[in-house]
Each structure stands twice: as C-alpha cells, then as structure tokens.
Amino acid sequence: MKNLISASVSLLVLAACASAPSAPAATPEAAPEVMGAAAAEPAAKAWNTLTGERPIVIAHRGASGLYPEHTIMAYKAAIAQGADFIEPDLVMTSDGVLIARHDLYLSATTDIADHPEFADRKVKRQTPFGEQEDWWADDFTFAEIQTLKARQQFQGRAMDYNDQLDIVTFDEIMDLVLAEAAKGRIVGLHVEAKWPGHYTDIGKGLADPILDAMKAKGLKDAGIPVYIQCFEPPFLAEVASKSDLPLIQNMVGAPYAAMMGLDYKLEDITTDGVGADVSYVLGKDGTPTDFVERAHEAGLLVHVYTVRDDRPDAPFTDSRAELQALFEAGIDGVWADFPGTAVEVRDSLED
Ligand code: G3P
Numbered sequence: 001m002k003n004l005i006s007a008s009v010s011l012l013v014l015a016a017c018a019s020a021p022s023a024p025a026a027t028p029e030a031a032p033e034v035m036g037a038a039a040a041e042p043a044a045k046a047w048n049t050l051t052g053e054r055p056i057v058i059a060h061r062g063a064s065g066l067y068p069e070h071t072i073m074a075y076k077a078a079i080a081q082g083a084d085f086i087e088p089d090l091v092m093t094s095d096g097v098l099i100a101r102h103d104l105y106l107s108a109t110t111d112i113a114d115h116p117e118f119a120d121r122k123v124k125r126q127t128p129f130g131e132q133e134d135w136w137a138d139d140f141t142f143a144e145i146q147t148l149k150a151r152q153q154f155q156g157r158a159m160d161y162n163d164q165l166d167i168v169t170f171d172e173i174m175d176l177v178l179a180e181a182a183k184g185r186i187v188g189l190h191v192e193a194k195w196p197g198h199y200t201d202i203g204k205g206l207a208d209p210i211l212d213a214m215k216a217k218g219l220k221d222a223g224i225p226v227y228i229q230c231f232e233p234p235f236l237a238e239v240a241s242k243s244d245l246p247l248i249q250n251m252v253g254a255p256y257a258a259m260m261g262l263d264y265k266l267e268d269i270t271t272d273g274v275g276a277d278v279s280y281v282l283g284k285d286g287t288p289t290d291f292v293e294r295a296h297e298a299g300l301l302v303h304v305y306t307v308r309d310d311r312p313d314a315p316f317t318d319s320r321a322e323l324q325a326l327f328e329a330g331i332d333g334v335w336a337d338f339p340g341t342a343v344e345v346r347d348s349l350e351d
C-alpha cells in the first residue's frame with residue numbers, strides 16, 4: 001500500500017459497492033509477493049499498461065458466466081480457460097470460517113430458501129439499501145453452510161448445476177491454486193474482503209483471518225501471486241499495516257459515485273492500484289476516457305470490473321469489442337465472467 005487511505009467515505013463506498021454486484025503482472029512495489037504466471041513472461045508486444053506487461057485476466061467469481069459463482073467447478077473452468085487470477089469474494093461464518101460468497105445474504109446464490117430447517121432463521125437487517133429480510137452468512141455455522149448448495153443467480157445462464165455444488169471455503173480455493181502450482185501452472189488469487197466494516201463492528205475483523213489463512217497455506221513460498229482488494233479503505237489500511245501484499249482500492253461505479261457526491265482523487269489513493277468500473281475507462285460512446293492515463297501517472301494499476309459476454313456494457317453489443325477497447329485503453333487487468341473470452345481477446349492483440 002502506497003500510503004494511508006482516508007476512511008471518510010468508507011460507509012458510502014460500502015453502500016455503493018454492495019449494490020453492484022495475468023499471469024499476474026507484478027506491481028513494482030510488491031514484486032516478492034506477486035511473482036508468477038504472466039509476471040515471469042515477457043510480453044510479446046509492448047502493452048501500454050503501467051508496467052508494460054500484459055494485462056491480467058481475473059476470473060470474476062470463477063467462470064461465473066458458465067457455472068454457479070464461487071464454486072470449485074467455476075474456479076476450475078476459469079483455470080482451464082487460462083485465467084491468470086481467480087477471484088474469491090470472502091465472507092465469514094458465525095464460527096469464523098472464511099467462505100466464498102459475493103454477498104452476506106444467501107438467498108440469491110444458494111438453495112437456502114428450500115431448507116425448511118432454516119425457515120425461522122430468515123431475519124431483517126438494515127443494509128445500505130434499506131431493510132432486507134434474508135439469511136445471512138454470519139448467522140450460520142460452517143456446518144450449516146455445508147448443507148447448502150450453490151445456484152446461478154443470473155437469468156439466461158445455465159442452471160444445470162444448480163443445487164449440486166458446495167459452498168467453497170477459502171482454504172479449498174487456496175488448495176486448488178496450490179495443486180495447480182504443484183503441477184507447474186501458477187494461478188493467482190485476487191481476494192476481495194466483503195463487508196469488512198460489518199465484521200469489525202461485530203468484533204470479528206476479516207484482515208487477520210485472511211492474512212493468517214494465507215500464511216498457514218504457504219502461498220508466498222509456493223509463489224502464488226495475490227492481490228487483496230476491497231471497497232472499504234479502512235480494511236485496506238489495516239492489511240497494509242500487517243503485510244506487504246499488493247492492494248487494490250475498488251471504486252464505486254462512476255454513476256453511483258456521482259449520485260453520492262464521491263470524487264475519487266487518484267493522487268490521494270495509496271494502494272497499488274484501483275478496481276474501477278468500466279465506465280471510468282470507456283465513455284458512453286465506447287472511446288477511452290483519460291482515466292487510465294491519469295491513474296498510471298499516479299502510479300496506480302487499473303483493474304476493471306466487470307466484462308460479461310452475455311451482458312456487454314453499452315454501447316458494445318459484443319464483449320470482445322468491449323474487451324479490445326479496454327485493453328487498448330491500457331488497463332492492467334480485467335474481471336471477466338467468461339475469462340476464456342478475455343484471454344482470447346488479450347492474446348489476439350499480441351499476435
Ligand atoms: O471486486 C471487484 C469486482 O469483483 C466487482 O465487484 O461487486 O462483483 O464483487 P463485485
């Protein structure tokens with residue numbers, strides 16, 4: 001982390017981020033912990049990324065366009081498709097087990113509504129978007145979570161694997177990349193801490209469990225590249241004080257940021273990079289803004305979320321065109337629901 005981030009907008013940031021749903025390129029500051037995959041390979045062309053290395057492809061919740069998100073099947077598919085990093089979003093159970101879920105609430109991506117034994121565990125909570133009645137991951141033990149199965153949440157995608165795949169722990173995800181490394185394939189982890197402020201409020205901060213878990217698994221010794229990302233600056237500041245891992249400050253999407261009066265000043269961001277919505281990088285007409293140039297001038301990597309084959313961002317009607325525009329704009333990485341497409345487009349630009 002380059003410096004300490006102001007936490008003044010953290011609550012607003014939390015609110016906005018929760019609404020959305022590379023061979024790793026080494027950052028200059030964090031090379032020892034960001035070795036491997038693409039970082040070790042010279043790019044076949046001169047990329048206009050921060051480091052000149054090829055941009056990384058981050059499998060967004062695994063190959064979540066094809067399989068229920070955050071399942072071993074989704075992660076394995078992403079690895080098979082050539083993703084440089086897989087992305088676990090992490091929450092924690094009531095008994096302290098880190099599991100991969102995008103949200104604290106469980107109704108959207110699991111079969112919990114079909115478990116009568118949990119019917120009376122549905123409770124209302126106040127969220128940044130108002131009151132929500134749901135089942136919440138931190139109200140359940142890991143043993144209870146293990147009785148659930150994952151579901152695809154986006155209409156129009158394959159539902160064939162619904163209610164068959166387990167909820168995955170962070171340990172299992174680390175074991176997966178360690179097994180790949182043992183076979184000679186280095187795949188990184190782009191780890192997002194979800195709702196860390198909430199966990200801090202209930203006396204169960206996420207930073208130590210995440211850092212301790214990675215240390216226990218020996219990721220660094222195994223050469224597994226790691227980024228830690230979050231929308232909440234205080235969490236990143238805590239991780240910065242406890243490790244030298246490269247950090248990505250996720251930024252609320254431009255339209256939401258404008259609505260909320262947020263004005264990110266790139267020169268004040270102290271992480272190694274930013275996680276930016278596509279709209280920061282490409283304007284409404286699909287042409288590049290000056291965002292990447294300004295971020296690079298500030299020494300920041302730009303990782304961009306999220307490209308989806310079945311939901312390209314306007315004005316694009318083809319995710320390949322969107323990806324090409326992003327890569328040509330100089331981004332350093334992209335989260336993709338269909339990582340194989342992103343790898344294909346990136347690699348085609350090196351031909
Ligand atoms: O973490 C950044 C990227 O994954 C987009 O955010 O909401 O899908 O976790 P989200």
Ligand code: CA
Nearest residue numbers: 087088089192
């Ligand atoms: Ca994420």
